[in-house]
Amino acid sequence: xKTELEELLAQALARLEGSTLGVPVDRSTIVVERxxxxxxxxxxxxxxxxxxxxxxxxxxxxxxxxxxALPASPLLASVEVAGAGFINFxxxxxxQFDTLRCVLEQGERYGTxxxxxxxxxxxxFVSANPTGPLHVGHGRQAAYGATLANxxxxxxxxVQREYYINDAGRQVDILTASVWVRYLQAAGSTLPFPQNGxxxxxxxxxxxxxxxxxxxxxxxxLADVLEGLPADAPAGDKELYxxxxxxRMRALLGxxxxxxxxxxxxxxxxxxxRADLAAFxxxxxxxxxxxxxxxxxxxxxxxxxxxxxxxxxxxDGALWLRTTTHGDSEDRVLVxxxxxxxxxxxxxxxxxxxxxxxFELMIDxxxxxxxxxxxxxxxxxxxxxxxxECFEVCLMQFVSxxxxxxxxxxxKRDGQFVTLRQLREEVGNDACRLFYLMxxxxxxxxxDLELAKSRSNDNPVYYLQYAYARVASVMKxxxxxxxxxxxxxxxxxxxxxxxxxxxxxxxxxxxxxDVIAMAAANRTPHTLVHYLRELAQAFHTWYNAAQFIVDDxxxxxxxLALAQGVQQVLRNGLALxxxxxxxxx
RNA sequence: GCGCCCGUAGCUCAGCUGGAUAGAGCACCGGCCUUCUAAGCCGGCGGUCGCAGGUUCGAGUCCUGCCGGGCGCGCCA
Numbered sequence: 001x002k003t004e005l006e007e008l009l010a011q012a013l014a015r016l017e018g019s020t021l022g023v024p025v026d027r028s029t030i031v032v033e034r035x036x037x038x039x040x041x042x043x044x045x046x047x048x049x050x051x052x053x054x055x056x057x058x059x060x061x062x063x064x065x066x067x068x069a070l071p072a073s074p075l076l077a078s079v080e081v082a083g084a085g086f087i088n089f090x091x092x093x094x095x096q097f098d099t100l101r102c103v104l105e106q107g108e109r110y111g112t113x114x115x116x117x118x119x120x121x122x123x124x125f126v127s128a129n130p131t132g133p134l135h136v137g138h139g140r141q142a143a144y145g146a147t148l149a150n151x152x153x154x155x156x157x158x159v160q161r162e163y164y165i166n167d168a169g170r171q172v173d174i175l176t177a178s179v180w181v182r183y184l185q186a187a188g189s190t191l192p193f194p195q196n197g198x199x200x201x202x203x204x205x206x207x208x209x210x211x212x213x214x215x216x217x218x219x220x221x222l223a224d225v226l227e228g229l230p231a232d233a234p235a236g237d238k239e240l241y242x243x244x245x246x247x248r249m250r251a252l253l254g255x256x257x258x259x260x261x262x263x264x265x266x267x268x269x270x271x272x273x274r275a276d277l278a279a280f281x282x283x284x285x286x287x288x289x290x291x292x293x294x295x296x297x298x299x300x301x302x303x304x305x306x307x308x309x310x311x312x313x314x315x316d317g318a319l320w321l322r323t324t325t326h327g328d329s330e331d332r333v334l335v336x337x338x339x340x341x342x343x344x345x346x347x348x349x350x351x352x353x354x355x356x357x358x359f360e361l362m363i364d365x366x367x368x369x370x371x372x373x374x375x376x377x378x379x380x381x382x383x384x385x386x387x388x389e390c391f392e393v394c395l396m397q398f399v400s401x402x403x404x405x406x407x408x409x410x411x412k413r414d415g416q417f418v419t420l421r422q423l424r425e426e427v428g429n430d431a432c433r434l435f436y437l438m439x440x441x442x443x444x445x446x447x448d449l450e451l452a453k454s455r456s457n458d459n460p461v462y463y464l465q466y467a468y469a470r471v472a473s474v475m476k477x478x479x480x481x482x483x484x485x486x487x488x489x490x491x492x493x494x495x496x497x498x499x500x501x502x503x504x505x506x507x508x509x510x511x512x513x514d515v516i517a518m519a520a521a522n523r524t525p526h527t528l529v530h531y532l533r534e535l536a537q538a539f540h541t542w543y544n545a546a547q548f549i550v551d552d553x554x555x556x557x558x559x560l561a562l563a564q565g566v567q568q569v570l571r572n573g574l575a576l577x578x579x580x581x582x583x584x585x
Numbered sequence: 586g587c588g589c590c591c592g593u594a595g596c597u598c599a600g601c602u603g604g605a606u607a608g609a610g611c612a613c614c615g616g617c618c619u620u621c622u623a624a625g626c627c628g629g630c631g632g633u634c635g636c637a638g639g640u641u642c643g644a645g646u647c648c649u650g651c652c653g654g655g656c657g658c659g660c661c662a
Contacts, residue, residue: 037605046604049642059642083605084642129662169662239661318660329588329658336660343662371589372657397590398655405596439598442590444655446597451611454624460610462624470622477621511601518601530599533609544617544626585624 001510004075005032005043005089012069013047020065021055032089034511041080041088042096042507048085059085096503097494099510103565104487111516111572116157122354123149125365126277127164130269131175133202134276136399137367139420140445143436143578144396144525145365146282150576151520151528160359161284164350167266168290169343173246174198175269176262180249182207184219191222194245195238206268210261218261220252276421280429281578290346293353299341302349302384303334311383323379327388332376348380355386363523368395368442394523396441402448427452430579431461437525437577460533464570465582467536471567472583474548478560481549485564490557497558501542505562508535512569516576525577532573539566 009032013025029051035044048063055062063081070079077092103110125145128138145161153159166172178197182204185191193199210218229248232241250258270287277283293299303319306312311322317337321344324331334345354362366373374393382388401408401418408418424432431452438460439445451459478485497506508531515531518524548559571581 033604034601035605036601036608040605044604046643049604052642086605166662171662316660320660333660338660340660342660367656368590369656374589395590443598444591448597451597459624463610466622466624470625474621481621514601522602524601526599527601530609531601537609540625541627543621544623547621549621585622 001075001091001095002032002034002043002514004073005045006030008070008073009045009047009066009087011071012066013051015069016065020057020062021051025051034514035088038504038507040082040086041090042510043089043091045087045089046085048081048087052085063087093495093498096506096510097497099506100494100497100562100565101491103509103568104491104561107568108572108575110568111513112154112156113513113517114156115517116152116155116520119157119361120160120359121152121157121361121363122160122162122359123152123363123365124162124164124354126282127166128273129166129169129171130266130273131171132198132200132269133272134420136401136418136420136423136447137396139280139423139432140399140436141365141367141396142277142280142282142420143433144394144441147433147437147525147528147577148363148365148394148520148523150578151516151525154516154576155520157520160286162286162288162354163284165270165287165289165291168294168346170243172262172266174242175203175265176258177242177246177249178203179206179210179265180218180253180261181245183210184225186211187216187219189219189222189225191225192232194242195233196242202269202272206265209268210264213264214260218253218257224252225249276419276424280420280424280432288350290350293350294346298353299346299349302352303345306334306383309383309385321380321383323376323383326379326382328375328379332380344376344380348377348384351377351381351391352384352386355381355390360390362391364391364393366393366395368397371395392523394441397444399436399445399447402446402450404448404450408449423447423449430465431459433578434461434464434529438529440524440526460529461579462585463540464532464536464574465580466585467539468567468570468574468581469583469585470539470543471563474560474563478549483549483556485560486553486557487561489553490561493554493558494561495558496555497562499546501538501545502562504538505535505542505566508538509565509569512573528573528576532570532577535566535569535573539563 009030010025010027013021013030017024030045030047032043032045035041048066049059052059052062057065060081063085067079067081067087075092075095077090079090080088082088123145125148126134126138126142128134134142149159149161174196175198177194178199181191181193181197185193186204186207197203225245225248227248229244230236230240232238253261274287303312306321312334313320313322318333319335320331321334322331332344333342335341351362374395377393378388378391381391401423427435427449435447435452436445452461475485497503512531512535515528519528546559548556548563550556550559574581
């Protein structure tokens with residue numbers, strides 16, 4: 001609709017060229033927007049104000065001239081000049097009703113487009129270290145990433161969702177050692193738990209499955225384990241201690257058994273994470289392993305390419321990447337003086353691998369605490385000859401949990417954090433999804449458990465689902481009264497939808513495709529939540545003001561058609577958000 | 586010290602890439618169920634858009650400088 005109106009304006013301006021207007025008008029300056037206020041019609045353009053100065057006319061005068069030059073169109077009921085020089089378009093009733101026809105005809109496809117032209121996009125999200133269960137912050141990233149992928153798909157992009165498993169770093173060794181210590185303790189060992197270990201309950205569970213798999217074959221005496229180890233914190237250094245413990249464990253068990261413990265621990269953690277996300281309705285096309293990438297030699301190839309391109313140099317025994325020449329604030333280390341790679345090296349290699357796999361755009365969803373890494377990653381890609389625009393990061397701000405106005409402390413230390421699973425079990429998946437997505441991603445999120453659980457009118461989850469269920473209920477009532485919906489009669493009598501409430505709903509339905517397009521383009525799923533709330537509100541208002549099941553068949557069927565249009569869009573929107581649409585509540 | 590994000594009604598937040606009289610929800614006050622689900626609806630109350638400049642026809646939105654809050658600044662991951 002917007003583009004049709006813009007085309008009309010372009011024709012009008014072309015007629016004025018050479019007379020009222022001197023120079024031809026750049027097509028991109030002709031913009032039509034949905035009117036924010038119903039008093040301003042259905043669509044509005046500010047083109048007269050933008051061109052007034054160049055034309056040497058007052059905005060309103062120019063607007064009048066443009067309106068006079070507009071070709072006739074069946075789409076329009078009237079066009080007015082208002083305010084400082086706005087041109088307001090009022091759609092003809094037939095055009096309004098076409099919206100509803102579209103919704104009913106297109107069904108679940110309503111709102112989708114091919115704007116993305118099949119662009120290959122990867123959305124990488126969550127990618128939490130497999131060293132513990134997902135917490136509520138990961139939940140937000142999961143909900144956001146999944147919905148962003150849905151939105152991009154709905155707008156014609158070829159989307160792949162991917163989870164990058166950081167299974168190669170020191171953190172995994174710490175998990176392995178933690179499991180082993182718990183395994184020893186379970187057999188009566190008095191070996192103290194390392195200060196820097198993972199001490200939450202899930203480690204005990206993995207230790208138990210380790211015992212089930214290997215019996216006592218991995219046990220060693222306290223004296224053997226402690227031999228040559230430095231003091232742990234607080235007397236000593238907890239980092240030195242855990243590294244020494246890991247080395248000791250490797251020496252005592254041998255490489256093969258050490259790897260076996262590591263594999264078992266990793267597999268247990270990943271199984272937990274995958275099950276958690278699957279239960280949350282979040283799926284990935286690919287779970288990509290850092291260890292697999294490293295074993296393939298990809299990281300070394302990336303380093304070699306960087307060196308060949310003259311992008312690296314050695315200093316103080318370390319290998320540095322010149323990221324500053326590509327917009328980073330300082331150069332970054334790829335390989336440390338001790339020969340070990342930093343995290344940056346495989347990470348960069350992973351992203352260049354994504355490009356090699358043909359993804360034109362890589363969107364990463366990261367926690368806001370990682371914001372300092374955006375520039376270096378992009379710089380690394382540019383150093384390898386990639387365009388900087390191929391990489392985009394959506395930073396997610398933190399989540400604070402509240403219970404009835406009381407903030408819940410979330411120290412990761414001692415494992416005193418609320419997991420995603422606990423949250424889902426307490427408030428339900430739908431509430432989780434919607435609460436996570438209600439706020440802009442660059443806004444801190446206050447998640448109130450009591451509010452999310454409450455079956456009351458201050459809970460936005462129920463507000464949306466209630467609107468959906470109400471339509472379903474009406475259709476059931478219809479059948480109970482021995483009546484049936486007649487689509488043909490409905491479509492022949494859409495003119496009966498002539499009240500202000502009906503008009504508001506038609507306007508809202510017409511805006512849905514724009515909302516989807518914008519939410520996808522701006523990476524802002526929360527605008528969809530707000531839109532659905534407005535649609536539900538328009539529906540609830542109408543529902544309270546009018547009776548749908550009336551004696552007159554023409555009116556009845558027309559109203560039922562509109563109600564089902566609302567239901568369809570609610571269903572489409574909730575599906576994109578990953579929330580259910582219940583038939584009854 | 587430097588970088589990123591945030592600052593809008595008592596509280597939690599929108600504000601559609603610069604538009605018209607700044608909007609919701611909650612809270613508070615007052616109304617609406619013998620009729621399709623009251624998990625709903627209607628009305629009222631509530632604002633110096635952190636502060637000060639600037640850009641222009643027009644600024645909550647863009648620029649600069651302050652103030653306040655969060656996060657990050659390792660040859661950790």
